[in-house]
Amino acid sequence: MTAASASPSVQPPEDRVLSLYQLLDPEVLANPYPLYHKLRSQDPVHWDPFLHAWIVTRYSDVIHVLHHFSANRTPTPEQLSALNLSALNPIAAVMVRQMLFLDPPDHTRLRALASAAFTPRRVEQLRSHIHDVMDTLLDAVVSNGGMDVIADLAGPAPAIVTAELLGVPAGDHALLKEWSQDFAEMLGNFQHNPDRFPRVLRSVENLCSYFRSAMQEQYLNKREGLVQAMMTAEIEGVRLTEEEVIANLIVTLVGGQETTTNLIGNGVLTLLRHPAELDRMRADSSLIPSAVEELLRYESPSQHTARLAPADVELGGKRIQKRQAVIAVMGAGNRDPERFPEPDLLDIARKNNQHLAFGWAAHFCFGAALARLEGQIAFDTILRRLPQLRLNTQGPLVWRHNLGLRGLTSLPVAFGASDPKRNLGVAT
């Protein structure tokens, strides 16, 4: 099969059946797991002519790709200019400096400096702030007997926490979220929507000038947070350039928002669909950390990522050519029966649950510790304060169009007369 000659109308039906483009069908998007199972059992390393990319769905193959293939996949401004797409150069100029799209040695240097700025101590310091954010957001809705989990809690909470993490005014969180949502369209998504480019471009320019001013301000007035820490991080005399600080503040801002929103939103929905597991969690809050891992595995907020083959290589009996694109579907690897017994079963106490929701190897999620903490505190707060939680919608749930970042547009729930007690400082 040659990719170059492929077109949707002449492909044999099995190619269409196995294409990840099936996710454009709302029914498949609502439940992509049968498609993933089909791919994994019929053609685990599958050439998708519609996406012009290999689709990898086995747990062990996803790990192999994330370990060994190149993350350097975003076009440079020079390449875009050659394609007459120089209007997109400001976006490309940011992306080529983001750790997510770099290989060693650039990735190693950037990640080490950024990690020196984002320490476990910093995450721990945010614990009481996160409790406060979740409680304050619930205070606003608890007497209504219902809420939209996404609009009222899962959306704003990570935005507010991220502003604190960065060390910028909390009041800017809505603006940062809006720009960040636009930028997220460039990540984890294989649809191209040229109509959206002007808006994405504007938001990238806004983000760059926002962080440039924050840096200028913080040269004069130091403030605890990632902006200051990235500006000053130094290892053996090496520092990040101003452009690298800005690009990696943006990827940290964007990486931590919609994903965490989706962890909370997808998690609440999954628990509501599995009432016995929800009751088990309510009865024993020590299960919350393992429940968060299981929810990450079961409905992964980031379903897939892309890499390029570093050379002509063989994987799963298929010959992949150098620089061909490979989509590693973490959402499918996380349901691989070879790795997870009864993968479609939700077990909040699942053992040996090394899922792929945060990726693997060098690019393993930079904010995983924070995301886990936010998830644990969100579920603790919901369980503690919202008894008789139930779905409150007649119509079908609508999933977001970004096919890589799996999450709901809204999740209306109702709850009974609540215990309005806020957290009194009990550690979670």
Ligand code: HEM
């Ligand atoms: C539930 C929430 C989250 C999920 C599911 C998630 C998922 C992921 C995944 C799958 C990757 C690897 C992508 C790849 O290999 O191509 C990644 C990388 C990354 N994440 Fe997260 N993420 C979450 C939260 C966060 C948070 C809270 C932050 C920041 C505070 C963050 C910042 C990043 C960054 C900067 C990278 C790039 C790391 C690198 O390239 O070395 N993420 N994340």
